[in-house]
Amino acid sequence: MTEQQKCRPWLAEDVANNTSWIRPLDQRVIDELGTALDVAKRAGKPLLEMTPEDFPLGENAIAAFKGAFDSTQTNWGFCLIKGLPVEQWTVEEAHVLYWGLGLHMGVARTQNKTSNIITSVKDAGGSYKVDGGRGYNTNAGLDFHVDFCDVVSLMCLHPAKRGGTSLITSSLAIYDEIMRTRPDLDEAIRTPFYFSLQGAGSDDEPPVYPCPIYGETEGYPAFRTNRKNITAAQNYFDDIPPLTDKQVEVLDYLDELLPDPRFCFSMEIEKGDMQLLNNYTVVHSRTDFEDFEEEARKRHLLRLWMTIPNSQPLPQNWVKAFKDVRPGAVRGGNRGKCITEDFLNYERRQATYHGMHNVFS
Template sequence: MQQIEPNPAQNLLSPQTLTEASLSADIQLLQSLAAKVQPWQTLEVSGPQGSVRPFSLVQDPSAWLASDFKVNPEVFIHRLSDAEVSELKAAVAAVLQQGVQQQGNLLLLLHAKLVTETDFPLPKLGPKLKAMRENLRSGRGFQLIRGIPVEQWSNRESVIAYYGMGLYLGKANPQNRKGHLVGHIKDIGHDLSNPMTRLYATNGAQPFHCDMSDIVGLLCLKRAKQGGNSSWSSAVSVHNELLRRGRQDLVEELAKDQWYLDRKGEIPEGKLPYYRIPIVNYHQGYLSVNYSATYYELAQRHPEVPRLTAKQKEALQYFNALARSDDLRMDWTLEPGDIQLLYNHTMLHNRTAFTDHEDYNERRHLLRLWVSPQGDRQLPQCYADLWGSIASGSRGGIICPGAQLTIPIEAE
């Protein structure tokens, strides 16, 4: 089996190089690699999730192709009815009537006021959100919701509504060193060239990755002037396609306990500034993928972290190229009032770079939730180094020393 040698000097995963030209280069890479190997004629098949055997083709609803949904996107979109919008508005109004303490940009103790779904009653929408949660973790792994009335609300009302909806999905996790339980995806002028910069605070492209939670949700408040489009792919399908192309050697490489990722300075107490976790994880019959494109290269700044080998670089290149391929990639432009929900164990997502409006208040702005539902799949112990725990319902997020959990109403 002939293998292509990646160029060690070429940083294919940098946000500065994630362009239409690099997408074309990925397609050429796939064609080149496919021409050099013979696809396996017979492959072991297993599944669904819960009965997956290592290095077998996974048959599961999460192993989809883009063609399964592009013709009929309505199957993964829920449009809020008038009744659902009304009860959402009523739930927000009830919270405000009870009083929400605010200090500067922060909603103090909102997370103590809204603890369970009973604190934010949604009799019609709530059961549907729970059904979506189950489809995320046991079905296709993604869902879109349309019609959240954000254009009728202030940021404060949108934040309260979104946090309340999240109670039906799971427990919210902090997303940065400041302990933000609702994240704000907005360009606030952070330096894109600084490797410590979290890309969500810039207008740069975000390469394919998984977030640090079981489920990630994005609510669009404002669109960019141009660009900022979302994409997602099935990590399970990427796994399957590598096997179909005769590259079990790369799947084995991805499953090794040899992948170091940088924490970008957000270091939990007692932890190193980097962590180690396989990309492909087989555990108790489940295939779970943890992938964050640029973080492997960034971890190379630590002298004690082993250097990426040529085989590792080839595996990253091939994995990323497949995720971005037309066959596996779903593209979407989030409009104000849209929510995108993804299950991080089986889905990958990215966004393109964007040009924004000059008016700060009109800039592209999304709200993000990281949530952990009860009764979710078991994860291998290696996730504890990243998430602090592997117990469902209380795992995930970024917990730094001294951080106080809080909810901002604007990006900071």
């Protein structure tokens, strides 16, 4: 990447006044999606056996979605694709289409203890702030956090009756504000914090991992936070060092800054939208929500965690968290307890297709 291609800090006002991050789809792209879905349905392969050739996107769709994913590595660090005709698809068809798109973009990561490759973000009665709790299966408002991938993607099948607003904040702007107002916290924010994997790691890896909240390498900044998981590591594991007073001050100050309306932009994700976020430069959250009574109308988003070929390098002291810090590497994800040979074959095949480094092979 060149200097001009890197992500930059932004304020909520900047985003509100410049909607270049919104990417509407035209009819040619929608038609090409339909054609590719028809081909994939006729083949009927399991998702992990599909290749990009099994979801043959036309040149307009390739350009639209590749451009969207590429845009997360530059400028704003996020985008919102609009106009997916989700009302035309069953939930099963939406899974196939979403997965097929991902095959052309990079390598998907597993997301939880059951090693799911696509997650339904839907209230299933789960609990959030408990040992092992995750937010995607609850209706709770979430702490500001990032996910375990280069780009997190959400596709909206049904919005909530009320609430569920997406909240995003530039972590680069937050770091700049900390350096402007509390430069004494710079050392603490660059030292490792321990994060709990919330039971979503594999059996052969530690249940916690060390990672600084902020670091830089080769001119690329990277930011990682999730206070819930940091607190869980402190509460449930006796063999990790306690947070220093300065580290606690960092977390407390982030709790003030991340939702501050100067920095935090509110975005409604509507039916047929796909949101893409760079997890190293954008921190996200959502408000709590109220569902419709009817099951078919309940809030339902599909989520993919992706590593992509043109990702940035990460600081060397992030390697225990991500397993690989080289640019364009297959990295991150929650391995979970159910990695299969089919997934490993998929991972190897996709890494080769996209020319990506793969330490998992």
